[in-house]
Amino acid sequence: MRRLGIVGHRKLDPETTAFVTTQSLALIDSERAACGEVVAVSALAEGADTLFAEAAVGLGARLEIVRPFACYENDFRTEASRSRYAALVEAAARETRLPFAACSLRAYEAAMRWIADTCDLLVAAWDGLPPRSRGGTADAIRYAERIGRSVVHLDVVAHRVVLHEAAAR
Numbered sequence: 001m002r003r004l005g006i007v008g009h010r011k012l013d014p015e016t017t018a019f020v021t022t023q024s025l026a027l028i029d030s031e032r033a034a035c036g037e038v039v040a041v042s043a044l045a046e047g048a049d050t051l052f053a054e055a056a057v058g059l060g061a062r063l064e065i066v067r068p069f070a071c072y073e074n075d076f077r078t079e080a081s082r083s084r085y086a087a088l089v090e091a092a093a094r095e096t097r098l099p100f101a102a103c104s105l106r107a108y109e110a111a112m113r114w115i116a117d118t119c120d121l122l123v124a125a126w127d128g129l130p131p132r133s134r135g136g137t138a139d140a141i142r143y144a145e146r147i148g149r150s151v152v153h154l155d156v157v158a159h160r161v162v163l164h165e166a167a168a169r
Helices: 014-035 048-058 079-091 105-118 137-146
Strands: 002-008 038-042 062-069 094-100 121-126 150-155 160-164
Touching (some): 002 014, 002 048, 002 137, 014 038, 014 048, 038 105, 048 062, 048 121, 062 105, 137 150
Parallel strands (some): 002 038, 038 062, 062 094
């Protein structure tokens, strides 16, 4: 079994959405061919997290999710995004609820760390820029590398895929 975690940007243009979707499908399919069962791990945020989770569910992979804070569903601004979120929650085999009552950078950071801690490989749909705030994609990648996770970087600017192997311990 191989656990693939996802972190990534929320706002993606249509071309980048197609790139992230295509690469998510290819990666999940490739990992399943190599390792057998694949578990997708996601916080289901709009953008890359949702696209990856939908790809996993569409391919029949197990989905495990983390809810960063109570009332997380209010983080989804449109009816369409709330519907996609609800469908993925329903499809999830397991949900972990973090103990945060409200939206905060600490809650997002805890969710990103939970994903990195529980996956074998972290998939990051990222622009390659340094962290803009605590708990974001770049922060999650730094943390994952620090704990020895390999990272598949879906470069949302150049539309290319780069594997960053974990450093030998």
